[in-house]
Amino acid sequence: MARLDPHSYADAAQPGTTVLHLDLTVDFAAKQLRGTATLELERPADGQLDLDTRGIDVQAVTDGQGRPLGFTLHPAEGFMGSRLTIQANTDRVVITYATGADASALQWLEPAQTAGGAHPYVFTQCQSIHARSVTPCQDTPRVRQQVQAKLTIPAGLTAVMAAADAGREERGEVAVHRFHMPQRIPSYLLAFAVGNLASEEVGARTRVWAEPEVVKGAAWEFGEVDGILAAAEGLFGHYPWDRFDLLVMPPSFPFGGMENPRLTFLTPTLLAGDRSLVSVVAHELAHSWTGNLVTNASMNDFWLNEGFTVYAERRIVEATEGAEARALQAALGRRGLEEDVERLTKMDPAFTRLANDLSGVDPDEVYSQVPYEKGYLFLVRVEQAVGREAFDRFLARYIERFAFTSITTQDLLTFMQAELPQLAGAVDIDAWVYGTGIPADAPAARSEKLDALIALAEQFHGEAHPEAAALANLDATEWQVLLSLLPSTLPKTTCAWLDEHFALSAKQNAEILVAWLALATRSGHTAVWPKVAETLRAVGRGKYLRPLYTALVGQGDEGKAFAREVFEAAKDGYHPMGRALAAGIVGA
Numbered sequence: 001m002a003r004l005d006p007h008s009y010a011d012a013a014q015p016g017t018t019v020l021h022l023d024l025t026v027d028f029a030a031k032q033l034r035g036t037a038t039l040e041l042e043r044p045a046d047g048q049l050d051l052d053t054r055g056i057d058v059q060a061v062t063d064g065q066g067r068p069l070g071f072t073l074h075p076a077e078g079f080m081g082s083r084l085t086i087q088a089n090t091d092r093v094v095i096t097y098a099t100g101a102d103a104s105a106l107q108w109l110e111p112a113q114t115a116g117g118a119h120p121y122v123f124t125q126c127q128s129i130h131a132r133s134v135t136p137c138q139d140t141p142r143v144r145q146q147v148q149a150k151l152t153i154p155a156g157l158t159a160v161m162a163a164a165d166a167g168r169e170e171r172g173e174v175a176v177h178r179f180h181m182p183q184r185i186p187s188y189l190l191a192f193a194v195g196n197l198a199s200e201e202v203g204a205r206t207r208v209w210a211e212p213e214v215v216k217g218a219a220w221e222f223g224e225v226d227g228i229l230a231a232a233e234g235l236f237g238h239y240p241w242d243r244f245d246l247l248v249m250p251p252s253f254p255f256g257g258m259e260n261p262r263l264t265f266l267t268p269t270l271l272a273g274d275r276s277l278v279s280v281v282a283h284e285l286a287h288s289w290t291g292n293l294v295t296n297a298s299m300n301d302f303w304l305n306e307g308f309t310v311y312a313e314r315r316i317v318e319a320t321e322g323a324e325a326r327a328l329q330a331a332l333g334r335r336g337l338e339e340d341v342e343r344l345t346k347m348d349p350a351f352t353r354l355a356n357d358l359s360g361v362d363p364d365e366v367y368s369q370v371p372y373e374k375g376y377l378f379l380v381r382v383e384q385a386v387g388r389e390a391f392d393r394f395l396a397r398y399i400e401r402f403a404f405t406s407i408t409t410q411d412l413l414t415f416m417q418a419e420l421p422q423l424a425g426a427v428d429i430d431a432w433v434y435g436t437g438i439p440a441d442a443p444a445a446r447s448e449k450l451d452a453l454i455a456l457a458e459q460f461h462g463e464a465h466p467e468a469a470a471l472a473n474l475d476a477t478e479w480q481v482l483l484s485l486l487p488s489t490l491p492k493t494t495c496a497w498l499d500e501h502f503a504l505s506a507k508q509n510a511e512i513l514v515a516w517l518a519l520a521t522r523s524g525h526t527a528v529w530p531k532v533a534e535t536l537r538a539v540g541r542g543k544y545l546r547p548l549y550t551a552l553v554g555q556g557d558e559g560k561a562f563a564r565e566v567f568e569a570a571k572d573g574y575h576p577m578g579r580a581l582a583a584g585i586v587g588a
């Protein structure tokens, strides 16, 4: 037995899947996917094939000729789900199955939960270990497969998938959509959505998909996508995935963005109306190289995906918007890191390491900014030590060397030491990768604007605050940075003053709005509670649920009771991941 990924029952001694064929009916009435998954294996299995499933009802297993194969669906083991053991000596298994009612990768939305209000909607979110609730599979990024999918959906709806579109056929009450993913992908990048979807072309390789009510605004917000793609290709080479389409999700989508190949999923909270949040698009695009081409071998190495991608994202931002913009993003990232290091240190300081051992740990429970921002700082530190030219050469060779493979931290370190021998003695790599907390030599972002914002933040002390005029011309990013730099609580009088002069509670920009509402709530400024409740009912992004619920829960018995009340009213609208996160905070 060779289980190399702590979050999968897949056995590295058994053959890997080379092609996954899905033939599924999307049944909105039953909130169920039903059909078959056919796994083509790289060679015949040697008696036994172990797969991951979660909540899946397995009806039958056969070989490629339809001959039944014996199988055992083992009892579920928490977040790992149920191991499916198939008795097989063949290079093809066909599994007939249906998804469970609470499939953790799926959110089934009632029409009322969509922008249009008239049609149901379903979407997947498979990272990190939820693909197994959509289909039996080797749910580890060590295995890469092509995907062929046939989705049978209600005729009035549209299916989109992180794959090439291979056509749609109307068949009376239903429509059949076919998709094909020619490049081999890890299971966590399996993704589709079905709903009332429209699209608009916004770039040479990009269309924006969204509900018709939202698509115009989305097309404007992401209108700069060609410039972002050009900058990324200038930095990391040819974009290898053909299309870069965008899907704007319903508000319950639990993440800011998800780098599903050829079709990035984005939270609608990016539609700020001023293009101020497009760095999320740069981030998901950057995953096309760091993550989707070079992939973490397991969640122990998640920082390889996210740390490299935040670094790449900030290089894109630097190229498209300049060094000042990059510095402000980095400063925001640093504050987020400091908060999460504090939070995780209380849980277990080991979770503040870049390289981890997450055996027995649910990756969703330890999601934090550490792999992102500590990973970013490590790479900036390395760049600082070797110079940009050498670092860029290293990055290009890293992508080329490991494209379409899944690697561990040790693979990276071995490669790095060979490519950048000058690092030895210059950077304490072990302390960065295996140590806890933020190393003392972490590079700090510097810029004129940032200095000015720091000076401005320092004017908030005690009851004092700057003149309104000093804040009158801040743009969206500057507001985000200023709010992040303020003390964690302010006097209620200062809160009232801020809201009166700058209408922060009425901000469209969700980053500003949520940072403000969390600060005001922590400060005991209960006037914002109704707006907090409204926000928690309207959006399901984990990044916003956490600070708002945490702030409420910190406000004594009354705050806790209010948080529970809001959660009870909002929870049915949340995605399973958002619901679990919020439930953990309010203690429900």
Ligand code: BES
Residues within 6 Å of the ligand: 127, 128, 254, 255, 256, 257, 258, 259, 279, 280, 283, 284, 287, 306, 367, 372, 543
């Ligand atoms: N791949 C992540 C989202 C993710 C991570 C989903 C782990 C499930 C498990 C995505 O690329 C991401 O990092 N999104 C960020 C936005 C980004 C700009 C930092 C988010 O959702 O906040």
Ligand code: ZN
Residues within 6 Å of the ligand: 283, 287, 305, 306, 309
């Ligand atoms: Zn990411």
